[in-house]
Amino acid sequence: MTRQLYRYSLAFLVLAVAAAAVADLNGNWVVRQDMHDGTFRNTYFHLRMEGGRIAGSIRLTQFFYKISASSGGPDGFTITGSMMDGRNERKVVYEGKLVGDELHIGTRRANGPLSEMAAVRAAEGEGAMPPRVAPPKLHKVADNGLVRTPPMGWNSWNKFAGRVTAEDVRGMADAIASNGMKDAGYVYVNIDDTWEGERDAHGKIQSNQKFPDMKALAGYVHGKGLKLGIYSSPGPNTCAGYEGSYGHEMDDARTYAAWGIDYLKYDWCGARNLYTDDEMQAVYQKMGDALAASGRPIVFSLCQYGRADVWKWGPEVGGNLWRTTGDIRDAWDSMARIGFNQNDLAAYASPGHFNDPDMLEIGNGGMTDEEYRTHMSLWSILAAPLLAGNDLRSMTPAIHEILTNREVIAIDQDPAGHQGHRASQNGEQEVWIRPLADGSSAVALFNRAAAEAKIAVNWADLGLPAQPHVRDLWRHQDVTAGAEYTASVPAHGVVLLRVR
Numbered sequence: 001m002t003r004q005l006y007r008y009s010l011a012f013l014v015l016a017v018a019a020a021a022v023a024d025l026n027g028n029w030v031v032r033q034d035m036h037d038g039t040f041r042n043t044y045f046h047l048r049m050e051g052g053r054i055a056g057s058i059r060l061t062q063f064f065y066k067i068s069a070s071s072g073g074p075d076g077f078t079i080t081g082s083m084m085d086g087r088n089e090r091k092v093v094y095e096g097k098l099v100g101d102e103l104h105i106g107t108r109r110a111n112g113p114l115s116e117m118a119a120v121r122a123a124e125g126e127g128a129m130p131p132r133v134a135p136p137k138l139h140k141v142a143d144n145g146l147v148r149t150p151p152m153g154w155n156s157w158n159k160f161a162g163r164v165t166a167e168d169v170r171g172m173a174d175a176i177a178s179n180g181m182k183d184a185g186y187v188y189v190n191i192d193d194t195w196e197g198e199r200d201a202h203g204k205i206q207s208n209q210k211f212p213d214m215k216a217l218a219g220y221v222h223g224k225g226l227k228l229g230i231y232s233s234p235g236p237n238t239c240a241g242y243e244g245s246y247g248h249e250m251d252d253a254r255t256y257a258a259w260g261i262d263y264l265k266y267d268w269c270g271a272r273n274l275y276t277d278d279e280m281q282a283v284y285q286k287m288g289d290a291l292a293a294s295g296r297p298i299v300f301s302l303c304q305y306g307r308a309d310v311w312k313w314g315p316e317v318g319g320n321l322w323r324t325t326g327d328i329r330d331a332w333d334s335m336a337r338i339g340f341n342q343n344d345l346a347a348y349a350s351p352g353h354f355n356d357p358d359m360l361e362i363g364n365g366g367m368t369d370e371e372y373r374t375h376m377s378l379w380s381i382l383a384a385p386l387l388a389g390n391d392l393r394s395m396t397p398a399i400h401e402i403l404t405n406r407e408v409i410a411i412d413q414d415p416a417g418h419q420g421h422r423a424s425q426n427g428e429q430e431v432w433i434r435p436l437a438d439g440s441s442a443v444a445l446f447n448r449a450a451a452e453a454k455i456a457v458n459w460a461d462l463g464l465p466a467q468p469h470v471r472d473l474w475r476h477q478d479v480t481a482g483a484e485y486t487a488s489v490p491a492h493g494v495v496l497l498r499v500r
């Protein structure tokens with residue numbers, strides 16, 4: 001009897017311990033999301049019960065949060081992750097509960113339903129943020145001599161985002177080479193985020209299944225007389241959560257050179273977890289040095305959303321262009337807010353070194369053709385990179401005409417490399433001017449209003465000679481103008497002139 005009781009209580013104890021182990025949040029949990037390209041997006045929840053609170057960290061795509069608040073326990077809990085991103089605090093909130101030996105966890109958008117995922121236990125240490133490598137001392141990286149005029153080409157992100165494949169890239173190269181874009185100056189075919197695979201045992205970055213053979217792809221693009229661009233991050237992860245170059249800068253630059261890559265867009269993303277904005281220059285310099293040591297001329301495009309006054313140090317790290325803003329969207333408000341906000345940066349553009357207000361949305365469907373003409377005109381006045389972001393295999397004749405207007409492209413590609421500025425503003429009507437190498441000027445009459453408006457310019461007010469020769473670059477016609485010129489400009493439209 002006593003013996004039996006002993007046995008029962010022992011069995012009960014074993015069960016209770018097992019149950020307690022299962023009902024224990026402590027540990028490293030991972031959600032593995034199949035990206036269907038041979039890679040997984042892993043989200044880690046490193047949880048620790050500490051006197052009734054849940055502590056620990058959350059690692060999600062490019063972000064690494066510390067748990068700053070919690071409520072509840074294994075049967076139902078909420079955790080808040082916080083991190084500093086430059087001067088801004090970012091937060092994320094998850095709700096979860098233990099279900100058997102899984103953690104069911106998710107986020108809720110504006111009181112909507114919980115988007116729940118199943119996390120399983122991962123090895124301790126898996127997914128931990130790598131230790132910080134101290135940034136190098138500053139020095140000047142030599143100018144690589146590339147892009148004396150703003151780069152022109154195509155980039156995959158605006159239209160394809162994470163869906164881009166090698167087939168798409170070949171298709172874009174075919175289109176550029178055959179539809180007149182190459183002749184108009186478009187050269188770079190740039191793969192943005194989500195091409196990355198895992199590193200091999202030697203630390204060499206591999207492309208994922210969407211890009212089975214990067215070297216062959218470069219060969220194909222080169223065969224069309226075009227150049228191939230790629231994308232990475234100084235952080236452990238890219239913005240989309242793929243493998244970044246952190247700790248592998250030299251390896252990656254060498255790999256890109258061996259593949260035949262001609263252009264690198266280098267996106268801050270995951271580096272925000274390890275470095276402050278004050279350290280950006282040193283962090284970018286590391287890749288500038290690596291590219292210089294690779295032995296291949298590779299355009300260096302800095303993408304850190306215009307933080308830390310990048311235009312002041314971009315050339316020091318070997319940068320050819322630097323983003324001046326957050327991401328553009330295919331909408332009038334986004335394009336206009338970004339484009340008309342670039343006035344103060346004019347002094348920082350010069351041959352080989354350009355401000356980058358982000359890639360073109362022309363042809364992606366969110367704006368009218370009139371608005372896309374404004375987009376193209378404004379970017380040309382700004383000496384901005386002309387990186388088309390639409391599907392070049394299936395654009396309308398109107399979009400093709402906007403992207404290949406030689407007279408407008410000549411403004412963008414003017415060899416003096418001066419960036420234009422706002423000459424005057426009257427409510428929603430603005431006149432911008434860009435001095436050109438041959439002594440002429442590009443003058444743009446922008447109407448930001450939602451109704452047609454008359455815009456008048458007086459050449460003397462613009463510092464231009466009276467009775468100049470004036471050509472309308474969208475109509476491809478000379479216009480008669482005396483001391484003044486007045487044009488009716490459509491809603492959200494532009495009249496772009498070359499005045500000599």
Ligand code: GLA
Pocket residue numbers: 157192193238239240267303326327
């Ligand atoms: C950031 C960049 C974008 C694009 C995406 C890719 O948001 O600013 O231009 O490269 O990352 O993940």
